[in-house]
Amino acid sequence: MVMAMEDVILGQLGFIAAIAMAVIGVYGFASSRSLVRQLLSIEVLFNAVLIMVVILMSFSPLNATLLAIALISIVSGEVIVVVAVIAAVYRFSRTFESSIMEEEGV
Amino acid sequence: MPEQQLMLLASSLLVASMIVASYYVIKAKDLVYASGALAILGSLNAAFIALLGYGLIAAFLVIVYVGAAVMFIIVSVSMLGGAPIETWEPERGIISAAAVAGALGIIVVSSGIYAAYTSPTSPVDLGRIASLIVDRYLVVISVIFVALAATLIEAIAIARRRV
Numbered sequence: 001m002v003m004a005m006e007d008v009i010l011g012q013l014g015f016i017a018a019i020a021m022a023v024i025g026v027y028g029f030a031s032s033r034s035l036v037r038q039l040l041s042i043e044v045l046f047n048a049v050l051i052m053v054v055i056l057m058s059f060s061p062l063n064a065t066l067l068a069i070a071l072i073s074i075v076s077g078e079v080i081v082v083v084a085v086i087a088a089v090y091r092f093s094r095t096f097e098s099s100i101m102e103e104e105g106v
Numbered sequence: 107m108p109e110q111q112l113m114l115l116a117s118s119l120l121v122a123s124m125i126v127a128s129y130y131v132i133k134a135k136d137l138v139y140a141s142g143a144l145a146i147l148g149s150l151n152a153a154f155i156a157l158l159g160y161g162l163i164a165a166f167l168v169i170v171y172v173g174a175a176v177m178f179i180i181v182s183v184s185m186l187g188g189a190p191i192e193t194w195e196p197e198r199g200i201i202s203a204a205a206v207a208g209a210l211g212i213i214v215v216s217s218g219i220y221a222a223y224t225s226p227t228s229p230v231d232l233g234r235i236a237s238l239i240v241d242r243y244l245v246v247i248s249v250i251f252v253a254l255a256a257t258l259i260e261a262i263a264i265a266r267r268r269v
Contacts, residue, residue, distance in 0.1 A: 006110050010117055010158060011223030017121040017154065019210045021128045021147075026206045028132035031199025034192045036137050036183055043144055043176070044128045047151045054155055054163065056219065061160070061226040062238055068155075068163040070250055076175040077257040083182045084261035090186050096137075099193055 014055045021048035034096045035086050039079070046075050117157055124150045135192075141180040148172040159226045162235070 021044050028041030050068060057064035090096060127147040134140040148171050156164035214220050239247050 006114065007223050007225050008221050009114055010225070012220050013114075013117050013121045014154070014158065014223065015214055015220045017124050019207065019214065020125045022210060023203045023207045024125070024128045024132055027199040027203035029199075030202035031194050031196050032132075032192065033195065034137075037132070037140070037192065039179070040131050040137075040140050040144055043179075044131055044147065047124075047128070047147055050151065050167070051154065054158060054160055055223045058158070058223050058226070061230050062234060065160060065162055065230050065235060066238065066243060068160070069166050070246070072163075072166055072171050073250055073254060076170055077254045079175040080178060080261045081257055081264070083179060084265040087182060087186060088264050095191065097191055097193060100191075 011055055011058075014051050018048040018051040018055075021045070021051075033099045035089070035098055036096050038098075039082050039086065043075075043079070046071075113157065117154065120150055120154045120157065124154065137183045138180065141176065141183050145172050145176045145180065148176055158223070160230065162230055162232070 025041045025043075025045035025048060028044065029038050032038060032041070050071060053068055053071060054064055057067060086096065093100065124147060127143050127150060130143040131140050131147060134143055149168060152164040152167040152172070155167065
């Protein structure tokens with residue numbers, strides 16, 4: 001019974017962290033026009049999603065582990081591509097600002 | 107029990123640190139420092155996941171995500187140099203964040219999934235994971251490997267090409 005209570009508190013703490021990080025990530029993504037800052041905001045969102053996945057799939061620990069490992073692998077691959085795109089665009093326009101790129105027609 | 111209270115105290119401190127680190131990722135003026143804060147956030151996230159009883163996920167998160175992906179961001183941002191201009195539109199951010207907070211809050215509270223967590227009764231070991239991958243998820247894992255290999259080639263091609 002004590003363990004169950006502890007589980008409930010841990011789960012609630014996890015949800016508080018995940019929701020706070022999701023809100024901060026969405027705020028950063030929507031308010032900044034810098035491509036790098038938007039990438040970092042999406043990574044904050046990913047961290048929130050990972051916590052939610054672990055908590056929501058905890059009824060099946062094996063599947064939770066597999067899903068989390070797949071998620072981390074795919075996000076790591078996505079980071080490499082997005083950073084490569086940002087580097088390529090930066091070499092052309094010398095800025096990370098998406099608004100300036102729109103004006104220059106990149 | 108003192109041990110359980112200590113664990114809950116550690117979890118609360120971790121959660122507070124994670125929220126502060128994610129705020130710093132968004133608000134740090136220097137993008138290199140913001141990327142460093144992302145590495146700290148990933149490590150704190152791994153510590154919290156380990157406290158939840160998933161040591162394997164925590165180790166994988168630290169090795170692959172923090173050790174490779176976030177370090178790649180830090181090195182790339184350092185090499186590209188600082189971005190002196192950064193435009194902020196906080197109104198858009200506040201409206202979006204409020205919408206997300208409201209939607210997530212309603213979903214979590216109304217469905218009661220905040221009580222969904224149950225700690226694993228036995229630690230997840232690599233042998234069981236490996237047999238599950240080979241027996242049931244071989245095709246899925248193969249597709250992920252092929253997709254990641256294609257992603258690497260694609261990233262190299264994009265970075266070498268002149269826009």
